[in-house]
Amino acid sequence: MSRQEIINLTTRIFVEEFEVDGSVIAPEANFRESLGLDSLDYVDLVVMIEEDFGVKLVEADFKPIITFNDFYTTLENKINAQ
Structure with a gap:
């Protein structure tokens, strides 16, 4: 799966499932602040x-994630490690 496919699919999840405004999703944007998700x-x-x-x-995977780019990289690494 390409990085662009990861970006497209995760953006769809954020917008459709969590009702996040797509305009706040940018590679260098702060992941947690932009999404505003709670623990559930x-x-x-x-x-x-x-x-x-x-x-x-797992929880440890989220600790180093600051930006959306970090999230995409984490996900990409997990996928490629399979």
């Missing part, structure tokens, strides 16, 4: 990522 939303996000990408994210 993160659980839902992890489930959706597992279903759509076939990889499992």
